[in-house]
Amino acid sequence: MSVKQELLDVLACPKCKGDIRLSKDSSYIVCDECKLLYEIREDIPIMLIDEAKKVDSTEEY
Template identity: 50%
Template sequence: MISEELLRIIACPKCKGDLKLSEDGNFLICERCKIKYPIEDDIPILIVDEAKPLND
């Protein structure tokens, strides 16, 4: 699980905006870019090319 402290300091690598944890805890969401970054083995994959559109 991603800690609250980590959520406060990480940012979207594309726009530098805030990220929030998805309800299921499997993604970090950037509402500004309308994309989500996967979390694998409790490690956020903050690579723009790995991000998926929010509507997926």
């Protein structure tokens, strides 16, 4: 089971308040603006800035 589209529609990046999307492998919530990856653990998105993974580019996710 993965994060449902209805949840993605109401979530926003906690840092920039911008749009987010699900990664290709459904293991992260991705903010392309901030280049942050928020891990999904046991079908729960961990939307904490301090726990987000900073990447140089989100294109591969």
